Amino acid sequence: MRHGSGARRIGILGGTFDPVHIGHLRGALEVAEMFGLDELRLIPNARPPHRETPSCSAEDRLAMVRLAVADLPPLCVDARELERAKPSYTIETLISLREELATDDQLLLIVGWDAFCGLPTWHRWEELLDYCHILVLQRPDAGSEAPQALRDLLAARSVSDPQALAGAAGQIAFVWQTPLEVSATQIRQLLASGKSVRFLVPDAVLAYINAHGLYRASN
Ligand code: ATP
Secondary structure, eight states: OOBTTTBOEEEEEEEOOTTOOHHHHHHHHHHHHHTTOSEEEEEEOOOOTTSOOOSSOHHHHHHHHHHHHTTOTTEEEOOHHHHSSSOOOHHHHHHHHHTTSOTTOEEEEEEEHHHHHTGGGSTTGGGHHHHOEEEEEEOTTSOOOOOHHHHHHHHHHBOSOGGGOOSSSOOEEEEEOOOOSOOHHHHHHHHHTTOOOBTTBOHHHHHHHHHHTTTOTTO
8 A cells, every 4th residue: 555655655563573473463464554654564574682581493483474364464474683693682673674664654562551661761762753653552440641751752743643644754643452361371372381372373373382392391
């Protein structure tokens, strides 16, 4: 889909995807449809220093995300963070994405409210909006009081109508979305205790987990 000037609209959603599950996929699909995205790229993270080590390899996480979106345009996978030798800062990923896009293409960085509140701790956070818009996913049941460090930014950059995001980068919009109550942690725990995760992950992902014996207690 082209937006007036011919610019494309591309969303990016980072995560460990350990493993990818229906919460990620359903949420991503809703955002993609809501914004008429040309692409929504799921970007599996290399092991971020602030998280526990994911319990399966980067190769397996990537393979599962590929299977999950194989038949689900405009969702797709972008493996650039796994192709680097070390964990990527978001700013680096944005810069590298920008090098491949047309100047007027819109880039929408999708983050949950909790992650957004931690923005001032991100590397070179003040530059993020030079490269993308930020789409904040807000749970209807969550508080919406932004931390002090973000208030000025929000006052200057937020738009009340997310559909009105204009230009290639620079604005912040909020989307209210009720997430499905599923997490990768829950899925790993179920598998470790020998329980089924059917219907929590796509069947192709489940088949991969079983074929490779992932997340079993003996791993
Ligand atoms: P873990 O349980 O291992 O912390 P997770 O299920 O939260 O993992 P991540 O890979 O950390 O998954 O999430 C990637 C992105 O997907 C994050 O931005 C997160 O907010 C979002 N996300 C996670 N779970 C859901 C869900 N159930 N519905 C919608 N979005 C989700």
